[in-house]
Amino acid sequence: MTIKSFFLFSLFSFCGFLCHLWSSGVGGYSASNTFTVNSGNSSNPTYMIASASMLGDPVYTGVVDSVTSSNVNFASGVDENNATIYPFAGSNVFNKDVQLPILTANAAGSSVTISYPGGFDSTGTGFAANNPPAIVIDAPSSGGVASEANATINSDGEVTAVTVSAGSGYTDAPVVTLIGGPHFLRNTTVGSANYGRYFLISTNTQTSLTLDYSRLANGESSTASAYFAVGDTVEVIPATTLGSLFGTDMTQLPSGWSYGTPHDVDWVYLWDTDYSTYYPYGFAGSNYEPAWKRGWYNVRNYDLGVQSNQVIYPDEAFLIAKKTANNVTFTFEGTVQTNDQKLFLPAGDKQILTNNPYGTDLMICELIPSTSIGSGTTKFNPGSSATDNNMDTITLLQSGTWTTYYYDSGTNPSVSATHEVATRKLSTGTMSATDFYIGHGDITGIVSCSVTGDTAGINGNDSNYSKLTISASGSTANALPTTDNGLNGFKITLSSIQGYKLNDDGDSEVDENGTNVANGSGVIIYSNLNGTHEIIDSANGYIVIEKIRDMNLKSNEQDVLASNATTNWAIGTKGSGYSANAKFFCIGGGGPDANHATACIGVISSTGAISSVSGSGSYSSAPQAIVSGGGWRTSSSGTSARGNEVVGATDGVFIDRGYSSGVKTFLASSNPNN
Numbered sequence: 001m002t003i004k005s006f007f008l009f010s011l012f013s014f015c016g017f018l019c020h021l022w023s024s025g026v027g028g029y030s031a032s033n034t035f036t037v038n039s040g041n042s043s044n045p046t047y048m049i050a051s052a053s054m055l056g057d058p059v060y061t062g063v064v065d066s067v068t069s070s071n072v073n074f075a076s077g078v079d080e081n082n083a084t085i086y087p088f089a090g091s092n093v094f095n096k097d098v099q100l101p102i103l104t105a106n107a108a109g110s111s112v113t114i115s116y117p118g119g120f121d122s123t124g125t126g127f128a129a130n131n132p133p134a135i136v137i138d139a140p141s142s143g144g145v146a147s148e149a150n151a152t153i154n155s156d157g158e159v160t161a162v163t164v165s166a167g168s169g170y171t172d173a174p175v176v177t178l179i180g181g182p183h184f185l186r187n188t189t190v191g192s193a194n195y196g197r198y199f200l201i202s203t204n205t206q207t208s209l210t211l212d213y214s215r216l217a218n219g220e221s222s223t224a225s226a227y228f229a230v231g232d233t234v235e236v237i238p239a240t241t242l243g244s245l246f247g248t249d250m251t252q253l254p255s256g257w258s259y260g261t262p263h264d265v266d267w268v269y270l271w272d273t274d275y276s277t278y279y280p281y282g283f284a285g286s287n288y289e290p291a292w293k294r295g296w297y298n299v300r301n302y303d304l305g306v307q308s309n310q311v312i313y314p315d316e317a318f319l320i321a322k323k324t325a326n327n328v329t330f331t332f333e334g335t336v337q338t339n340d341q342k343l344f345l346p347a348g349d350k351q352i353l354t355n356n357p358y359g360t361d362l363m364i365c366e367l368i369p370s371t372s373i374g375s376g377t378t379k380f381n382p383g384s385s386a387t388d389n390n391m392d393t394i395t396l397l398q399s400g401t402w403t404t405y406y407y408d409s410g411t412n413p414s415v416s417a418t419h420e421v422a423t424r425k426l427s428t429g430t431m432s433a434t435d436f437y438i439g440h441g442d443i444t445g446i447v448s449c450s451v452t453g454d455t456a457g458i459n460g461n462d463s464n465y466s467k468l469t470i471s472a473s474g475s476t477a478n479a480l481p482t483t484d485n486g487l488n489g490f491k492i493t494l495s496s497i498q499g500y501k502l503n504d505d506g507d508s509e510v511d512e513n514g515t516n517v518a519n520g521s522g523v524i525i526y527s528n529l530n531g532t533h534e535i536i537d538s539a540n541g542y543i544v545i546e547k548i549r550d551m552n553l554k555s556n557e558q559d560v561l562a563s564n565a566t567t568n569w570a571i572g573t574k575g576s577g578y579s580a581n582a583k584f585f586c587i588g589g590g591g592p593d594a595n596h597a598t599a600c601i602g603v604i605s606s607t608g609a610i611s612s613v614s615g616s617g618s619y620s621s622a623p624q625a626i627v628s629g630g631g632w633r634t635s636s637s638g639t640s641a642r643g644n645e646v647v648g649a650t651d652g653v654f655i656d657r658g659y660s661s662g663v664k665t666f667l668a669s670s671n672p673n674n
Contacts, residue, residue, distance in 0.1 A: 036329045039256075040322040042264070049397055049652030050330070051317040051355030058235035059179050061188075062087060066230060069223040071208045072185065086206035088236075089179065090131030094201040094209070096182040096239070096309055097125040101159050102249060103176040109137055109147040110166035112176055114159055117249040118286070118293030118306070126157015131206065133180035135162055144169015149176070182239035182311050185209055189232040196341055197227055197666075200239060200311060209236075215313070218347065218377070218663030242268065242281060242296045243308030245332065249294060250285055256328035259283040262297045266328070269319035270310065271353045278319065278353075281307060315344050317355035317652030342666035343367065345380065345392075351656045356647045362672040363585065363594060364394070364405060365628030365643035367653065370415035370582075372667040373407050373629065380667060381659035382409035386635035392662065395654040396647060403634055405642060411631030412606075415577040419604055421584050421625035422572035424489030430616035431586070431600045436625060437490055438572035438608045439478045443497065445469035446529070446553045448506065453537050453544045461506025466529060466549045468494075469542050470569055478609050480541065487538040489622070492545070493570045497527040499551030509552060519552060527551050574608035575627075581605055583630040585644040587672075589623030594644040601644070626670075 040046035065075040074087040092098070102115045112135075120126070127133055132151040139146035147167035154160050159178070186198040200212040213222035220226065228234065238244070246268065247253040258265040262282030269278040280299040284292050295306035312318060322328060341357040356362060373380045383391025383406050395404045407413070422437050448458045449467035472480045481487055500509040500522030509522025528550050537544035575582075582604045585594030592599040592615075600623065603611040628643030647653060 034329065034331045036327055037320050037322045038327050039325045041325070042323050045267075046322040048320045048322075049317055049353065049654075050320055051652055056238040056240075058237050059183065060087060060236040062234060064228050064230055064232045064234060065207075067225045067228050069225060071210050072224045072228045072234070073208045076207055088204055088206050088209075089134035091128050091205045092203050093127060093131070093133040093180040094183045094204045094236075095125055095180075096200060096202065096212075096311060098181055098309075099124050099126055099157075100178060100181045100243070100248070100309070102252075103135070103159075103162060103178055105137060105147070105164075105173045105176045107170060107173045108166065109140070109164075109170040109174045111164055112137075112149060112162040114162060115249075116158070117295055117308075118289055120156070120158040121293070122156040122158070124305075127151075127153045127159065127180065129153040129155055129157065132159075133178050136177045136179065137164070137167070138174040138176075140167065140169035140171070140174070142169065142171060147174070151178070182241055182309055184237045184239050184314075185211060185228075186235050186237055187228060187232055188235055189229075192229075192232060194227045198237070198314065199227065200313075201236070215344070217665040240312045240314070241308065242270075242310045242312065245312065246283075246296075248308045250283075253283060254328050254330055256326035257283070258324040258326075259285040259294075260287065262299045262302070264323075266323050267299065267321040268296075269321065270312065271316065271318070280321070281310065313344075315341065315354050315357055317353045319353065319652070341669055341671065343372075343669045345378075345655065345662070345665050345667050346657050347664045348657050348660040348662035351654065353652050353654050355653065356649060356651050357669065358649075358671055360649050360672060361646050362670075363626060363628075363643060364632055364645045364647060365585075366626060366670040366672055367647055368394070368407075368667060369670050370412060370418055370627070370629035372669070373631070374414045377661055377663045378665040380407065381662060382407040382413045382631060383658075384409050386633065389658060390660060391658050393656045393658060395656070396645070396651065403645075405632055405634055405645065407629075408631035408633050408639075411580050411641075412578050412582055412629035413631065414579075415575060415629050417573075417575040417577065419575040419578070419582060419584075419608060419627045420573035421602070421604065421610070421627060422490050423586070423589075423622045423625050425589060425619055425622040426489055429618035429620070431591075431613065431619060431623070432616060433602070433610050433613040434481070434486070436584070436602055436610045436613065437478055437487070438574050438604070438610065439472055439480070440570040440574070441470055441472040441480075441568070442555075443468050443470055443494070443553065443568040444555055446497075446499070446527075446549055448549045449544060451536060451544065451546075453539070453542065459507065461502060461549045464546055464548060465536065465544055466547050467542055467544050468529075468569075471541070481538070482540045484539045485537070486540075487535045487543055487571070490535050490571050491532055492535055492543065493532045494527075494530050494568060495570070497530050497553070497568055498524055499527060499553045501525045501551050502549070506549065522552070524554060525551055578604075578606040578608075578629075581611065581630055582627055583641045583643060584625040584627045586617070586619075586623035586625055588621075590620030591617040591623055594626065595646050599644075 037048045038046045066073040077085045104113045132153045135149035137147040145167035148165040150163045151159050152161040183201050184198040187194045202212040203210045265282045267280040269280050281296045286294045295308045298304050346352045381392045393404050393406045447467050448461045448463040449455050449465050453467050503510050508516040511517050512523045533545040535543045584602045586600040587593045598615050598617045600617045601615050602613040605611050630641045632643040
């Protein structure tokens, strides 16, 4: 049975889930996704698609020192005793097949016991005796000094002892972590074409990482230098595995999860992209030892041995099959990423079950944004109708029902840059078309003024406010409002404003030495008005911002911003490649989100004009407007745009690459946490 028939024609009993998220501050969100799968039986299992897209905390962050065709290299350092400090504790510690022990500390954090589920296999992969992995003991939860530990490795590669230098302040047994086994190297260089890309580490030395390239897109190079450059910032992150997610011993399995003969117990299905099929994994208990060690086994191929280290990539979802009695509740913890992720797209005529990569709800138009849709081998290919056999589709399991979505080839199929709609929130609770805007243009005058735009009584720049005379330009159809306060509350971005520098009092221009000179002869500077500001007051042809004027405008010195075909100001951004109306959906702002009946939804013409707004809702602050090309459809929705369909935090997404000429690639997606 193919995966498509397995998914779309099986009778699934879908259980609800509860997702909890809370902010952790810098770098992302600490998160805990919790859901329950109800009891089932062998003839009628209860199924659920789930994902664990959150990542663990980095075990190393640093800067690339050098790159070769095969390795990414890092510099070592020295401590206060001139002893060498290496980036990584030992050679081959990140081998994905290395046998990992369970380490347990006592309540005082002064000793650590070691256990290998089913015993250590001397013929298997172990650690290097002369380069043991690092051991980290968590600090006391209520303050104190963390214990420190070192591992002893025998000639077979087994961890035989953990020597502890005891800390203080422990009241509960701390968590002990061995830094080893499967890990990813991820590029964190903002602005890099490879920002956010991650690669499984196949092996390492104390200063070098060798990467696995089995999941490259079509035509991509299998060399380290293609994805990492000298000076790139990177981090090494623990890879999620069957064992780390579900447990490596019976005592670590979730309550209600069965174990024993793998054929007869609860299963976790993992998708194999090479063979386009699912493989079920079950947990073998201790009753079969020593012939079969306890752990996770591939039910279709026991000869592979224990598969507890089977890697679950951050973009993968999995299928849980509850085949026995008792409900089981799962809680997956980690860090929700705030940077954009890449979505894996398989080759033509293949499928994959991928996940929501952000660990929080998002819309289909964010998962696959308009710029990732279009004709070509590396795009998500649209279709002419629901029966088009040569298009790509995604399928979601929503409230127990499978729903397949495609993108209409006649509705903005080739967007190259997405519209960005500016929003504002005034005193009333509802939103109207005048609360959304896209526009840009020129600045022809700048003077100091009061908060209401009055210039009378203002001497020099003796004011915290500046009044800018503006005009609209370019091809946008959104003209400047002609009413008072028409632009109040919008954020405006000012760029490339230049002029003659003023002295501190603002009553005279100055030269490069700070000497007062006649107007029109001062040194030319870029103004500190450049940046993004909230519009405090506005009327026909001018706006007021809260920023002190520092120069006299020299309008013929302004740079041309090719992206907006304008010189100085922009509110929102007009996209490109649109040939039909697009849609936008409001989220946040204290009001109903995009999929609610009263949520604010708008239409944008191909020229970037806000055509209409419906479902005004009630908002306490400016919501965010998420733009969709407007072409998402289902077989039963007709021409109704469905880009606001929600992909839940732990939902899986079934992608069928129906476009036969498509190649394996990665699509850009939009992070809803930004």
